[in-house]
Amino acid sequence: MAEKKPDKPVAKKAPAKKAPATKAPAKKAPAKKAPIKTAPTKGPVLLSGGNPQIPKGEGDAPVQAYIAAMPGWKQDVGRRLDMLISAAVPNVVKAVKWNTPFYGVRGQGWFLGYHCLTKYVKVSFFRGTSLTPLPPGTSKQAEVRYLDVYDDDAFDEVQFTKWVEQAASLPGTKL
Numbered sequence: 001m002a003e004k005k006p007d008k009p010v011a012k013k014a015p016a017k018k019a020p021a022t023k024a025p026a027k028k029a030p031a032k033k034a035p036i037k038t039a040p041t042k043g044p045v046l047l048s049g050g051n052p053q054i055p056k057g058e059g060d061a062p063v064q065a066y067i068a069a070m071p072g073w074k075q076d077v078g079r080r081l082d083m084l085i086s087a088a089v090p091n092v093v094k095a096v097k098w099n100t101p102f103y104g105v106r107g108q109g110w111f112l113g114y115h116c117l118t119k120y121v122k123v124s125f126f127r128g129t130s131l132t133p134l135p136p137g138t139s140k141q142a143e144v145r146y147l148d149v150y151d152d153d154a155f156d157e158v159q160f161t162k163w164v165e166q167a168a169s170l171p172g173t174k175l
Helices: 060-069 073-089 157-169
Strands: 092-099 100-105 109-116 121-124 145-150
Touching: 060 073, 060 092, 060 100, 073 100, 073 121, 073 157, 092 109, 100 157, 121 157
Parallel strands: none
Antiparallel strands: 092 100, 100 109, 109 121, 121 145
């Protein structure tokens, strides 16, 4: 019989050693980009339809800034509207809200505002359905009536002044 060789003991594998922890290389900070130089703007941004973007504010100064920023022939309309309103309502209160000049009477609220659109200036009488005769433009809002002033239209300043006087005597809108 052949002699049996004793089994060799099987060497157990030692658990694999973890590699020593190394710090990941630091990422380079992204290179700073040079600031983009833009041409200085010449005034307020014009929104759609050419309506000036003016910060809201109370008083005559924001309204005058809005008028100064009205594009082209609309600026003359804005000056004329402001002059007629101020003459018709001696202590008129003025403000710019939502890029629109508003006119009101202290303690009564706002009675009128106007806004530049592409081809005209839209005057809003907030209680327009109470005016005689009615301003020509209708609104989805029950009491509001509009007067659209176009470049080539004859503007009836006498009728406009009468509407302003009537509107200022009514309770206004709180905005």
